[in-house]
Structure formats: structure tokens, C-alpha cells
Amino acid sequence: MKFSISKSVFLKSLTSVGRASSNHSPLPILSGIKVTVDHQGITLLASNTNITIQEIIDVSEASQLSVAETGSVVLESRYLIEAVRKLDSTLVNVEIIDGALTRISGNNAEYEINGIKGDQFPAIDLTKPDIFFTLSAYKLKEIIKQTAFACSQSEDRPIFTGVNFRADQKTLECVATDSYRLAKKTIELDNPLTFNITVPATNLNEVEKTIDDNNDVGIALSTKYIQFYVGKTLIQSRLLDGMFPDVNRLIPTDFAYELSVDTTDFIAALDRSSFLKNDGYWTVRLETSSELITIRSRSQEIGSSHEVISPIDYKGGSLKITFSGRYMIEALRSFRADVVKILFVAEMQAFILVNPNDESVVQLVLPVRTFD
Amino acid sequence: MKFSISKSVFLKSLTSVGRASSNHSPLPILSGIKVTVDHQGITLLASNTNITIQEIIDVSEASQLSVAETGSVVLESRYLIEAVRKLDSTLVNVEIIDGALTRISGNNAEYEINGIKGDQFPAIDLTKPDIFFTLSAYKLKEIIKQTAFACSQSEDRPIFTGVNFRADQKTLECVATDSYRLAKKTIELDNPLTFNITVPATNLNEVEKTIDDNNDVGIALSTKYIQFYVGKTLIQSRLLDGMFPDVNRLIPTDFAYELSVDTTDFIAALDRSSFLKNDGYWTVRLETSSELITIRSRSQEIGSSHEVISPIDYKGGSLKITFSGRYMIEALRSFRADVVKILFVAEMQAFILVNPNDESVVQLVLPVRTFD
Incomplete structure (x- = not known):
């Protein structure tokens, strides 16, 4: 050589x-x-x-x-x-x-x-499977960025460390959850396909780093592995074993409260209390009345914070709900949108975040139970 | 309040x-x-x-x-x-x-x-001691940058974790060593003073970060502590206990070999082999003849490198000497000079580095014994 x-x-x-x-x-x-x-x-x-x-x-x-x-x-x-x-x-x-x-x-x-x-060097089977479709680099990056962060970091339930891709006809649903929050991105495929696979989030993040241009990415998959063809690069990832649960029934559809926020301002307001942790865990309490929206954080050790925020719009009456500050910020950021709408059902129910101008993404967060 | x-x-x-x-x-x-x-x-x-x-x-x-x-x-x-x-x-x-x-x-x-x-809050004695002098921020930064890196990282001999400042009349000698290398900076004081103290290198590095302007720094010291007055900031450091050895007799003065190198090129050439380590330790072998200078590194596990370099000047005959690559690079960098002169006595003797245009700094490195 x-x-x-x-x-x-x-x-x-x-x-x-x-x-x-x-x-x-x-x-x-x-x-x-x-x-x-x-x-x-x-x-x-x-x-x-x-x-x-x-x-x-x-x-x-x-x-x-x-x-x-x-x-x-x-x-x-x-x-x-x-x-x-x-x-x-x-x-x-x-x-x-x-x-x-x-x-x-x-x-x-x-x-x-x-x-x-x-x-x-061990022989690695790189045969191209039959199921094949293409996505624009931009769309694939968006899928990964808007879902993979919500995967579980823990190996307790290995299937939750991956993003589930489920194609039915021309609809591809991409879902990630760690069982306390959930991210779902839906896109339309050019041709009808049927598959249901779960890809490790860490591998998707490697794929995301590799695709840095505007070319299409070819995706081939079998029940054993998935391949991403990016220019002269082939990335092949194993799949996670096990059945990914059907999460669609967990996503609420009727809401009693609607809060629209300026994403940047709301993230900044939340982030101001990010050091007020209890045992490493940072929670935020949102209190609404018909006129005022207040966010509060409290740490036994450190102290407390509160801030009255000005939402873009609020519909609904008085509500008190507590959630993980980190989960809320990560969900807000995933939209990369100026305005995000947060939809609540009731105080102890899961709530969702949506982009009023793009229905392809739903972020769901479970509230945290508190005793005050 | x-x-x-x-x-x-x-x-x-x-x-x-x-x-x-x-x-x-x-x-x-x-x-x-x-x-x-x-x-x-x-x-x-x-x-x-x-x-x-x-x-x-x-x-x-x-x-x-x-x-x-x-x-x-x-x-x-x-x-x-x-x-x-x-x-x-x-x-x-x-x-x-x-x-x-x-x-x-x-x-x-x-x-x-x-x-x-x-x-x-515990009462801290910030009384200003009698011994007091001023240095320009630039000069103090230079002292710290050119010596503190050579202090020991290990607490085996605590006195070696600090820089020794010894004033005799108008001469201030600042010395750091970890017993395998040594850095010495000599400056002239405006007024005659006598003291001999050792200041922890970590604290000097904090001082170095604080002085970011061109103002003078006031320095006050006793046998207990040293104070640095930087604008409205007072930094007080404890001193290290124990006698710092007299190192001047360790610095050779007669040399058989003189190698002048372009600092940037020589550092780049050395650095090319910095990953060729044995048990985490990186050594470089320098071989000279009257015409050629070669540097070599070898790692049992990884492989080897060699490079013929073009010195600015070389006087002396054939010499083979092995040293820590990291120590050599740190010594070279400390000068912030375009050209550095390396002076050797003999194959197994300590060698020194000097700046031909500024005699205030001497860097000494001990060679490493090898068996090839």
C-alpha cells in the first residue's frame, strides 16, 4: 500500500x-x-x-x-x-x-x-436493505434536533434511549420519550412505506454532525440496521430491540388554558432561576390568573426567585402548575420559533407545547407534584 | 443594608x-x-x-x-x-x-x-506589612508566566509548589523548580530590600489573572503573607513554610554545545511527536552532528517519528541527549522570543535555555536517562 x-x-x-x-x-x-x-x-x-x-x-x-x-x-x-x-x-x-x-x-x-x-478487521455487513427513501439534509437535521434530546439517558428501559421511527403510508412519525416528557415530529414521505424501528439517539447525533450541507440524505433500513448515505459517507447504526409503546393516546387534545409566549424572553426568564436547585433538580412553578403570569423557583438551601412575565396572549383562568425547568427550556428551544403556545388541560395533567405556525412538532411535558 | x-x-x-x-x-x-x-x-x-x-x-x-x-x-x-x-x-x-x-x-x-x-465571617488580618515595593503590571506578569509553570504539581515537597522570591540589595531572584527543571527570572528593584519568601504558584496564577492593565502593582510582604495591591483590589496570599534550596550552583556556566533555534519552528517540530508517549511520558531525543540536527521520539506501543531540523546556528560536535518534550516546549514558550539558544555541557548533564537578547531568564532542564 x-x-x-x-x-x-x-x-x-x-x-x-x-x-x-x-x-x-x-x-x-x-x-x-x-x-x-x-x-x-x-x-x-x-x-x-x-x-x-x-x-x-x-x-x-x-x-x-x-x-x-x-x-x-x-x-x-x-x-x-x-x-x-x-x-x-x-x-x-x-x-x-x-x-x-x-x-x-x-x-x-x-x-x-x-x-x-x-x-x-472484522467483516461488517454493509449490504443496502430494500426499504429506501430520501430526506433533505435540513429535514433530517430537524427531526434529530427536535426529538433526540428527549430520549432517556438511562439504560433502565433501553428502548427509550432511541428515537422511534414509524412509517404508515406516507406519514412518518418520529417519537422520543424518557417517560417524563415526549417529543414528536411528523413528516410526509414522498412514497408510501411501512416500518417501525428505534435508532439510538447517540448515533442519530453523530449523523446530525456529519450532514453539514444541503444535499439529500439517502436512508436505507431493515429490521437489523439503518443506513444514512451522506455524499461519499455511509453511516450505519444498529437498531434497538423491543417494542416502542404507542404514545399518541398520551397526547391530550382538549385544553382549558392557552399561553402564548415570546420564546426568547420566556427562556431567559426561566433560565434566571436555573441555579435554584433541590438535590440537583430544578423546578419552576407557573401561576396564572386572568391578568398576571408569575414564575417562581425555590431551593431550600439557596433561596427563591419570582418574576412576573408578560405573555403574548393568555386564555383561561387561574392555574398553578410545577415542572422541570430544564425540560421546559429544552422543549421551547426545539421549535426554533419566535412564539410558542403552551396548552394546559389541568393542574396535574401533562401539557403540550406547539408552534402556532408549524404543526409538525409536539412537545409534551409531565408536571411535577409539589406539596405547597 | x-x-x-x-x-x-x-x-x-x-x-x-x-x-x-x-x-x-x-x-x-x-x-x-x-x-x-x-x-x-x-x-x-x-x-x-x-x-x-x-x-x-x-x-x-x-x-x-x-x-x-x-x-x-x-x-x-x-x-x-x-x-x-x-x-x-x-x-x-x-x-x-x-x-x-x-x-x-x-x-x-x-x-x-x-x-x-x-x-x-472569620476575621482576616489584612494589615499592610512594612516591606513594600512596586512593579509594573507587565513585569509582574512576566515573572509569574516565566517561572510558575516550572513549580511542582506534587505535594511531596510542598516548598517546590511555590515560586521563591529572594531579594538581596537591588536584585530580586524569582526561582521555581520541580527538581527536574528550573526557571529563574532576575530583575532589578528600584530600592535595596532583603527578603526570602516562597509564594504558592496557584495563588500567583490568580494574581496574574487579576492584573489586566498597565498600572503598577504594589507588593507588601512579611514572614507570614504577601499582598498585591492592584487598583482597588487587594490579593493576599499565605507563604509556604520551609527553606527554599539555593539553586544557583546547579546552573551550569561552561558549555560545549550551542544550538540556536527558531522558537516557533522548533516547538512545532517537537510537538509533532507529542502523542508518542510511553506510560504517559513523552521523551524526545536530539542528535547533532556538525551538519545535521535530528529529533526522534519512540513509543513502544504507537510507533516512532523523526525529523531533520534546520537550526539557526549550531556550534559543537556530535551529541545525543534525551529530554521530556513537555518540559522543553514549556521552557521554550516561556521566553516569548523569536530565537532561543540551548546550551549543553555534556550528554548526561543539565542543559539551559536562554534568550540571546534578554539575560533575565534562564530555563534549566535535566536530561532523561535512556538505554539505547
């Missing part, structure tokens, strides 16, 4: 693929990136078995890739990236010099990095 | 003083800032017994300070700072409303923060 390539092109792809390598895997080889070179280009591959990223760099003017000898090698991801990043030239020369010992050189600087032979 | 003050002025002073408060102190009150108000101004005080910071805000146009009622209270540093930072106005109103419960309010937002009565 012997080739030379543009340092910036190589580094960008290595960094992207390297995110799938793991320093904590029981298989040491999975902390590496497999570099495979043929006369068409280079294929970079990394996998921690949970997520796999493959990227192809073609021979082209932009990549300045020139292949002298084909072959493959696995190099520890962080050292390979460090070596390439620090090299003193715009062109990087890579060459296997002895077994899997690989020379990486620039102008004066030269590394010899210990590698593992390419054929030692 | 009741006053109002410019939010930005109050916040800046609270942040500065708050650096002396401690969340880990056995005395909970030391996690607070003592706010004392009289008709001249506000005095803010915090101390973790190791370092004490006091700052005075006068009644002035800039501070917009207006005192309605004198008094004092101690408020938890991080909550006080959070509350003031997040307030929704440019003017902050502060008022004790019940015992030590303190109201902090802006426009609509209002906090009530639990405090402790001001007289509960």
Missing part, C-alpha cells in the same frame, strides 16, 4: 470516520481505522459495532490522491489523526514499509506508526 | 473576588462573599485561608452605586454571581429583608437568597 493525498481532505475524512472508532471496545482493533486503497480511491472504515462509518475518497483533483500501490492496513484512529494533523506539509505520503508498520511523511517530518494487517 | 449598583461593575468585582471563595472548605461560610456597605462604598471580601481577595467599589458615576442603608451580609459566591449575572436590568438592587435573607432585584425578576450575617 502506497499513496499520497491532500492533507486537508484526508484529515477531514479521517476525523469523520474516526468518530465511529472506540477506545473502550473489548476488541482492540476497533479503536482503529481501516484504510483500504485500490486504483479508484481510498475507503476508510471504522466501527464500534454500535455505529459504523465508511467514507470513500476518490482519485480526483480535489483529493490530490495518487495511488502507487494498493493494499490495506488498520491504524489506531487517534494516532493516525494526530500524525496527519501535525504533519508539516499539504501533501501526505502513506506507505506500508514492513508488515503493517506504516510510514506517514510530509516534508521533513516522518512517522512510523504500528498498524494491524487490514484483513484482521 | 440596602443599595443599588451598576450590574456590570458589581458582576466584574464579584467574579474577581469570588475566585478566592472555596466550595471545598471545612468552613462553609468560606464559600461566600462578604458584602460590607458603608456610605463611601462597598467592600467585597472572600478567602479560602490560602488566598484572600478584597475589592472596594466606591460611590462614583461609573459604579452608579447608591447606598440607602449600611450593613453587611455573606452570600454564597456562586449563587450571588449567578443571580447578578442573570438579572434582567442594568441596575441591581440589593437589600437585606429579614436577618440575612437578601433580596436581589432587577426589573421584573427578583431573587431572595439565603445569607449569613456579616459578623460571622
Whole structure:
């Protein structure tokens, strides 16, 4: 194996693929990136078995890739990236010099990095499944940003650490919940499809980081895995086992109170009390009368805060409801809208947040029981 | 106690003083800032017994300070700072409303923060000692930046966690060492003085952060503590007990090899191998002949690097010497000079770094023994 390539092109792809390598895997080889070179280009591959990223760099003017000898090698991801990043030239020369010992050189600087032979890397099935559709990068980013944050951080119920994607005809519902709050995004597909899968939120966040342009993303899925095709990059994620509960019946539809707020102002007002925590948990109490809206926080240890806010609009009578400040702020932020409408049923009932100008997203938050 | 003050002025002073408060102190009150108000101004005080910071805000146009009622209270540093930072106005109103419960309010937002009565705060002796001199902020910053990094991180020999200041007549020597390297800065004083004290490096780094202007800094010291007067701020540090060894005899004066390097290029060349560590320790081997200078690093696990560098000048014959890459880079950086001269005695002897245009700083590094 012997080739030379543009340092910036190589580094960008290595960094992207390297995110799938793991320093904590029981298989040491999975902390590496497999570099495979043929006369068409280079294929970079990394996998921690949970997520796999493959990227192809073609021979082209932009990549300045020139292949002298084909072959493959696995190099520890962080050292390979460090070596390439620090090299003193715009062109990087890579060459296997002895077994899997690989020379990486620039102008004066030269590394010899210990590698593992390419054929030692576990075979990963990257077959493209039959179910396939495309989404714009923007839409896919929006789905991930508006749902994945609401997933559970705890492994108590593993299925809740992922976002559920359920397609029925041309409707795709994307739902995340940690059982105290829920985020739901609904979009229309171009063609009718039927599937019901749950994708780990951490992997979706990696996908979100990779798609940085306005191109379409191809999505292929089976009952075993999901693939995202982003330009020359393929990201494959495992799916979570288990049945995701049907949450639609949990979302209330009749409301007695309607509060419209300026998102930025309301977040700022809430955030002012974010340090008033009890055992690390920050709750906010909202009190409405027909004229005034007050928000209060209280920490036994630290003290209290209160603020009278000016809503854009309020319909309904007197209501007192307490909720997690963090959940409320995260739900508000997810809309990226100037105005958000908060709809309440009753004091101890789940309430929802919606964007008056975009019905595709519903955020639901359960109130917190208090004793005052 | 009741006053109002410019939010930005109050916040800046609270942040500065708050650096002396401690969340880990056995005395909970030391996690607070003592706010004392009289008709001249506000005095803010915090101390973790190791370092004490006091700052005075006068009644002035800039501070917009207006005192309605004198008094004092101690408020938890991080909550006080959070509350003031997040307030929704440019003017902050502060008022004790019940015992030590303190109201902090802006426009609509209002906090009530639990405090402790001001007289509960431990009395701290801030008497100004007799030995007093002034340094320009620039010179004091330079002393700290060029020495403190070389102090020991380990408490094995506590005296080595500080910078030794030894004045004899008009010469002030500032020395730091961790016993594997040494930094020495010599400056001239305006007036003859005699003292020999050692100041914890961590406290000096706090001083360095506080002096951000071009004003003179007043320095007062006794055998118990040292004080830095920076504008309206007083920083008082305890001293380290014990005798700092005389290190001047350790610094070699006759050299067989002289290597002049471009600081930036040489640091970049060294840094290229910074990930080639053995048990977390990164060593670099320098090999010279009369024509070529080569630097090499080797890690059993990762691999190796080598690079031929072009020195600005080299005098001396063939030499092979191994040293800590981090120590070398930190010593080189301390000069903030374009060219640094490295002077060697022999392969297993301490070597020194100097700035050919400024003799005030000497950096010494001990080589590392290797077996190849």
C-alpha cells in the first residue's frame, strides 16, 4: 500500500470516520481505522459495532490522491489523526514499509506508526436493505434536533434511549420519550412505506454532525440496521430491540388554558432561576390568573426567585402548575420559533407545547407534584 | 443594608473576588462573599485561608452605586454571581429583608437568597506589612508566566509548589523548580530590600489573572503573607513554610554545545511527536552532528517519528541527549522570543535555555536517562 493525498481532505475524512472508532471496545482493533486503497480511491472504515462509518475518497483533483500501490492496513484512529494533523506539509505520503508498520511523511517530518494487517478487521455487513427513501439534509437535521434530546439517558428501559421511527403510508412519525416528557415530529414521505424501528439517539447525533450541507440524505433500513448515505459517507447504526409503546393516546387534545409566549424572553426568564436547585433538580412553578403570569423557583438551601412575565396572549383562568425547568427550556428551544403556545388541560395533567405556525412538532411535558 | 449598583461593575468585582471563595472548605461560610456597605462604598471580601481577595467599589458615576442603608451580609459566591449575572436590568438592587435573607432585584425578576450575617465571617488580618515595593503590571506578569509553570504539581515537597522570591540589595531572584527543571527570572528593584519568601504558584496564577492593565502593582510582604495591591483590589496570599534550596550552583556556566533555534519552528517540530508517549511520558531525543540536527521520539506501543531540523546556528560536535518534550516546549514558550539558544555541557548533564537578547531568564532542564 502506497499513496499520497491532500492533507486537508484526508484529515477531514479521517476525523469523520474516526468518530465511529472506540477506545473502550473489548476488541482492540476497533479503536482503529481501516484504510483500504485500490486504483479508484481510498475507503476508510471504522466501527464500534454500535455505529459504523465508511467514507470513500476518490482519485480526483480535489483529493490530490495518487495511488502507487494498493493494499490495506488498520491504524489506531487517534494516532493516525494526530500524525496527519501535525504533519508539516499539504501533501501526505502513506506507505506500508514492513508488515503493517506504516510510514506517514510530509516534508521533513516522518512517522512510523504500528498498524494491524487490514484483513484482521472484522467483516461488517454493509449490504443496502430494500426499504429506501430520501430526506433533505435540513429535514433530517430537524427531526434529530427536535426529538433526540428527549430520549432517556438511562439504560433502565433501553428502548427509550432511541428515537422511534414509524412509517404508515406516507406519514412518518418520529417519537422520543424518557417517560417524563415526549417529543414528536411528523413528516410526509414522498412514497408510501411501512416500518417501525428505534435508532439510538447517540448515533442519530453523530449523523446530525456529519450532514453539514444541503444535499439529500439517502436512508436505507431493515429490521437489523439503518443506513444514512451522506455524499461519499455511509453511516450505519444498529437498531434497538423491543417494542416502542404507542404514545399518541398520551397526547391530550382538549385544553382549558392557552399561553402564548415570546420564546426568547420566556427562556431567559426561566433560565434566571436555573441555579435554584433541590438535590440537583430544578423546578419552576407557573401561576396564572386572568391578568398576571408569575414564575417562581425555590431551593431550600439557596433561596427563591419570582418574576412576573408578560405573555403574548393568555386564555383561561387561574392555574398553578410545577415542572422541570430544564425540560421546559429544552422543549421551547426545539421549535426554533419566535412564539410558542403552551396548552394546559389541568393542574396535574401533562401539557403540550406547539408552534402556532408549524404543526409538525409536539412537545409534551409531565408536571411535577409539589406539596405547597 | 440596602443599595443599588451598576450590574456590570458589581458582576466584574464579584467574579474577581469570588475566585478566592472555596466550595471545598471545612468552613462553609468560606464559600461566600462578604458584602460590607458603608456610605463611601462597598467592600467585597472572600478567602479560602490560602488566598484572600478584597475589592472596594466606591460611590462614583461609573459604579452608579447608591447606598440607602449600611450593613453587611455573606452570600454564597456562586449563587450571588449567578443571580447578578442573570438579572434582567442594568441596575441591581440589593437589600437585606429579614436577618440575612437578601433580596436581589432587577426589573421584573427578583431573587431572595439565603445569607449569613456579616459578623460571622472569620476575621482576616489584612494589615499592610512594612516591606513594600512596586512593579509594573507587565513585569509582574512576566515573572509569574516565566517561572510558575516550572513549580511542582506534587505535594511531596510542598516548598517546590511555590515560586521563591529572594531579594538581596537591588536584585530580586524569582526561582521555581520541580527538581527536574528550573526557571529563574532576575530583575532589578528600584530600592535595596532583603527578603526570602516562597509564594504558592496557584495563588500567583490568580494574581496574574487579576492584573489586566498597565498600572503598577504594589507588593507588601512579611514572614507570614504577601499582598498585591492592584487598583482597588487587594490579593493576599499565605507563604509556604520551609527553606527554599539555593539553586544557583546547579546552573551550569561552561558549555560545549550551542544550538540556536527558531522558537516557533522548533516547538512545532517537537510537538509533532507529542502523542508518542510511553506510560504517559513523552521523551524526545536530539542528535547533532556538525551538519545535521535530528529529533526522534519512540513509543513502544504507537510507533516512532523523526525529523531533520534546520537550526539557526549550531556550534559543537556530535551529541545525543534525551529530554521530556513537555518540559522543553514549556521552557521554550516561556521566553516569548523569536530565537532561543540551548546550551549543553555534556550528554548526561543539565542543559539551559536562554534568550540571546534578554539575560533575565534562564530555563534549566535535566536530561532523561535512556538505554539505547
